[in-house]
Amino acid sequence: AQTVTQSQPEMSVQEAETVTLSCTYDTSESNYYLFWYKQPPSRQMILVIRQEAYKQQNATENRFSVNFQKAAKSFSLKISDSQLGDTAMYFCAFMKEQQGGSEKLVFGKGTKLTVNP
């Protein structure tokens, strides 16, 4: 079974600064996807960024980027130029690649990020 661990229950950062959220995972699968989801106070889950395990290049989406270390099973999220709207719970999630069917997401426990003005 896959597990996802987020070791930082809470973090804070000043507006315009950079912050990195950590995530490690455990799996015996070779092909899988990793995700960072954002859950603001509205509690709507929003996909921030996705990484395919077979890609060596780290994914980026505007101010959000990841550091994917497959051998170390590490998948951190870097938020640059932090904005007040980035205040949210951030969840790291894992999905194994499966042909011929849907597959579930396995989530970490989340990191609560607060961006201070």
Add this chain to the structure above:
Amino acid sequence: DGGITQSPKYLFRKEGQNVTLSCEQNLNHDAMYWYRQDPGQGLRLIYYSQIVNDFQKGDIAEGYSVSREKKESFPLTVTSAQKNPTAFYLCASSPWSPTSYNEQFFGPGTRLTVL
């Protein structure tokens, strides 16, 4: 607008009563999912369905039941057998392709409180 609707947003029930949470999608997605979220926990999968009239148990299915009579709808019933039903429930859906990644889209959630 295409999307996922969950109703109601807040739900209160007395202990021992069954309650059904609604989830509807108009995205023409084949697969639908139910997750449970507790404070300090990530989301955990309750049930999922890949196609109409078929569904599979997730990691925490005990005390829950589902049906999938229509592609658009995937209601979740929380039964009296569920020992600790108070939680936030999220429904999701995804398209299905055997050859590519299928992104899950989430509804706004239902907060269930059992008194």
